[in-house]
Every structure is written in structure tokens, then in C-alpha cells.
Amino acid sequence: EKQNLPITCGVFEVSGTSVNVQVSLFSYLVQYQQSPCGNFYRICPLKGEIWAMYKNWDIRWKQHDHESYQTQIVEVVSDYSERDGVSIARLGEVKGCLTFFQRLQYDGFDLTQVVCREDMLSFSHRIPAFRVPGIGEYGIPENSWHLEPDALPPK
Numbered sequence: 001e002k003q004n005l006p007i008t009c010g011v012f013e014v015s016g017t018s019v020n021v022q023v024s025l026f027s028y029l030v031q032y033q034q035s036p037c038g039n040f041y042r043i044c045p046l047k048g049e050i051w052a053m054y055k056n057w058d059i060r061w062k063q064h065d066h067e068s069y070q071t072q073i074v075e076v077v078s079d080y081s082e083r084d085g086v087s088i089a090r091l092g093e094v095k096g097c098l099t100f101f102q103r104l105q106y107d108g109f110d111l112t113q114v115v116c117r118e119d120m121l122s123f124s125h126r127i128p129a130f131r132v133p134g135i136g137e138y139g140i141p142e143n144s145w146h147l148e149p150d151a152l153p154p155k
Contacts, residue, residue: 007121008123008124008126009043009045009121009123010043011042012041012042012043013040013041014040014041030126044120045123046079046080047077047078047079048075050074050076050101050126050128050147051074051076051088051124051125052073052074052124052151052152052153053073053074053088053115053123053124054069054070054122055070055071055072057121057122059118059119072090072091073090073091073092073147073152074089074090075088075089075091075103075145076088077089084114085114085115085116085117085120086120087112087115088113089104089112090104090110090112090113091103091104094140094141094144097144098149099146099147099148099149099152100135100144100145100146101129101145102141102143102145125151125153127147127151128147128148128151129145129146129147129148130146131143131144131146132144
């Protein structure tokens, strides 16, 4: 039974044209790789991007699982490869700053993991983000990311 769940990463085939006149507040151009024949496009997280990922995602998810999801925010630390998947680092909110996030650490080491090809559907959506030079003057770590507030998932 087809569940009609949202898919943001993978290989997509052009099968028609549609016009969307309502654009989301946090729309952005997507980077992609085009197949030699031109009908297929691969979209996947790129190194340096910030993404929301579904917590406890499972390939067997049904519509009701998706409706009660929780997310985590991650920084992509390697480009995707078929063999290795993609490496990510977990991000956590900077205390007292709702839109600033930094890498989570344990004993001085970044909390990283590899997302294999089979788990690429656990990526929910990309979150536009940028670094703010000089932010350390305001008590926010220099290596923090400022995330687009409209793109942050609900808590």
C-alpha cells in the first residue's frame, strides 16, 4: 500500500510539468546531479548544508508515523556517495538563542554518524543557514550556525 510520504532525497524522474504559484517562505534553489539522458535527477544533502532529520525513522513508516514525528538538526560533513552514504554532525541549540545552533560534543568530540544509502529518506528538509562573523562578541560561539526561523521544525 502506497503511503504518500514526503521524499526529499533520492533520484527523481521528470514525468510532467506543473506550475506552483504559492511559494513557501523558505524556498531555495536545490543543487542536483543530472543523468546523462537528462530525465533523472539526484538530490541529496551536500557537505556544509544544514538539514532536519526524522528521529527514529524507519523504512516501514506509515502515514500516522509521519504525522507524529520528531526531528533533529544536523550539519552534513561529507558529500554523499553510493558506497559510503553521507556523514553528519548533530547540532544543538545554543542556550538562550532559538535560531543559533552548534555541533554537539561529548568529551570534546563532535557527535557524528554515517547515514547509509538505505536511510537517506530520513532527511526531512534542508534548513537555510549561515555563519555570523563577530557573533562571539555577544556570547554566542563563533562556530555557530544561524538557522532560518521559518524552516525550523516544530518542537
